[in-house]
Amino acid sequence: MRNDGNLTQEEKFILMIDKYITQHRQKPKNNDYYRKLYVLFVGYHLKYFYVRDQYSSSCFHVDNIMQMFIGIVSHLNGRLIRELVNSSTLLQSLNALLNYISQDVSGAESIYADLLAQYEKKRIAGAMTYTPCSGLRKRL
Numbered sequence: 001m002r003n004d005g006n007l008t009q010e011e012k013f014i015l016m017i018d019k020y021i022t023q024h025r026q027k028p029k030n031n032d033y034y035r036k037l038y039v040l041f042v043g044y045h046l047k048y049f050y051v052r053d054q055y056s057s058s059c060f061h062v063d064n065i066m067q068m069f070i071g072i073v074s075h076l077n078g079r080l081i082r083e084l085v086n087s088s089t090l091l092q093s094l095n096a097l098l099n100y101i102s103q104d105v106s107g108a109e110s111i112y113a114d115l116l117a118q119y120e121k122k123r124i125a126g127a128m129t130y131t132p133c134s135g136l137r138k139r140l
Helices: 009-023 031-050 061-073 078-083 087-103 105-127
Strands: none
Touching (some): 009 061, 031 061, 031 087, 061 087, 061 105, 087 105
8 A cells, every 4th residue: 555645635534434334244244333424524524625615515415425426436446446445335435325314415415514513612612712821911
């Protein structure tokens, strides 16, 4: 496998998804499995693309995730697929994730909205940290 410093951001994410699939290989693939996989995609979108308005051309969050999803999948070339531990399972899981999203678009939208609210709350809280000024005069 290549040095992580030479991997694109998308390739690193694909490797992370591969690790998730490897860790859950023996567990049944149910809605909870795909919900958690979707949460990984949402978290990745919020961390790397939301702030820069990349993959954010729609007012529907699911559309933005799907745009990002296509961008991620476009990085799956033969070399990277050969390096993955579970390449066939990865492709099956990504296909099933699309089915999971399309079967419950409002649920996927709700998951994104909840995570977006948490993300914004943390971002606002981080911006509002109080640091006292040491240059103020003391009152007598």
